[in-house]
Amino acid sequence: MTLQHYIDEYLPAIETELQHIIGTTKTEHYHGLHEMLAYAMGWKGEGAGPRARGKRVRPLLVLLTNASAGGSWEKALPAAAAVELVHNFSLIHDDIEDNSPLRRGRPTVWKLWGIAQAINTGDTMFTLAQQAVTLLKATTTPTITLEATQLIQQTCLHLTQGQFLDISYEDRADLVIEDYWPMVRGKTAALLATSTELGALVANVDSETRNAYHNFGCNLGLAFQAQDDYLGIWGDTEITGKSVASDLVECKKSLPVLYGLGKNGAFAERWRSGPITQEEVPEIAHQLELEGGRAFTKSEAERLTARALQDLEDADPQGDAGDALSELANKLLKRDV
């Protein structure tokens, strides 16, 4: 079986589990709340469908890891749902915090229903995520359920810590490369590390294997983000051919930008003097490249990709599911940087 076979098998089960959990809110008085949750999940409202749902990478990682570690994937479904709900909760709140009008091609929850309802809908999604993981009680032991619950909680703490840094950085002109890692570890890597670790935990593997799966998810997240940050400046024209809004225009505190700020050269001077326009992008991207930002980001992405793949080898994923997990990792990581 290839990765696509697993995706075709797992995705409908993931959606069913998510719909079951979110369906518990569809009670008297609260239909409006359920509607916002279903919109955020990509099931309802204008533009509902596959693109609005996103790729469900995190729950797929939970199930594939679980199967690769010798588990019965159905038993890990509550954990798979939990990580996806945590992800979607954080998107609802991040979109308010970042003032983003669009998400996956649709208006964000706060744009449609206002900030007050959006904050509260995010809180509801957060609660449902916490509830989801305790459903493991029915498929595993109380001890594994409690461990998984605490793992999700610790991850939520890391997410908010990463987000705290991201927001704080907006007002700071003194950022350096060292400021990048704690932010991206919290915002991106923590939930991916927990996704792969949860799969292993529910499969009840030894602590060494569980640790290897955790590290795999963590480095997968870091590598993916480093790549994404590279493509956010140098990827649009060369690879995709699309003219996307550059991270430079959006003032994103990405890996190459923090590298450049730490260099304190012409790039840093221009960055600190105010917003960058679309017209300036080629020149400023070139300046950042001259200062070493492009080569540095590329080498970091490669270094982290190699580490993630080594971690996966250490985890020693088994069978067809193991092959599919490697295929997914390579698919996520082997974009041409």
Add this chain to the structure above:
Amino acid sequence: MTLQHYIDEYLPAIETELQHIIGTTKTEHYHGLHEMLAYAMGWKGEGAGPRARGKRVRPLLVLLTNASAGGSWEKALPAAAAVELVHNFSLIHDDIEDNSPLRRGRPTVWKLWGIAQAINTGDTMFTLAQQAVTLLKATTTPTITLEATQLIQQTCLHLTQGQFLDISYEDRADLVIEDYWPMVRGKTAALLATSTELGALVANVDSETRNAYHNFGCNLGLAFQAQDDYLGIWGDTEITGKSVASDLVECKKSLPVLYGLGKNGAFAERWRSGPITQEEVPEIAHQLELEGGRAFTKSEAERLTARALQDLEDADPQGDAGDALSELANKLLKRDV
């Protein structure tokens, strides 16, 4: 021992437990996040102190209930901390959602640090609340810990459902008295019911007693809110002598207001025509009284108070702690309405 003796014994232990939990966030990179959390708890920043901390009624209820039900109160400290953290998380987000500039006499978190940081700080507090309850693992059994965790989760869902209604009601002109109860059950009664139930759960009582404690907390919350709503219109001059901003000016969807709206009389007509000024308050309060809103609210508060006290009798609280719990209930409920 009187209630005051218990308060003197429990309050420092509650603060220590809370500080221990929130202290886990005081790590490299995240001092600023810890500072906001400590501000919200009333420990740091301008105006820190007893008034800024609030009365800690919910954790006191957990510990007093636990002791009254035959438990060792120290073992219930993680549950006590959890309910207080849930309460403070909801205040941080409610203040953004309600656009409130002040809380316990101090600027709100969003007023000082902006909406983005305030949303995220609330999320952090929410996560810490979830983490707190799992600390019961060290003082009770895994089964009780999981039950308590699920109880807190269910309560958070009720809180967000109540808040959803509260926000929705802002745009609605067709509210009636039946719309009041689901809102106040979620926003106020749910967490008080969980506070008293958690105390009983950790004491490992039979399900009948646990149920009675739950109902006591629930009706205590409903009675308290009905009273508070009464005093928000008719209490200021008569009882406290203070000139407080009337609930009528603040457009609060309180019990007498929803009663009046359901009557569809002169009060409802005036309410629907736009904001009420301070000068109009005496006349409009009088109109609402003429339509029966005052007598109705008074009788509801009395009815719910009687039920709460009956529930407490059914729970049969034991010993000095039981007496102190009754004293606390009477103190909260026996304001002159």
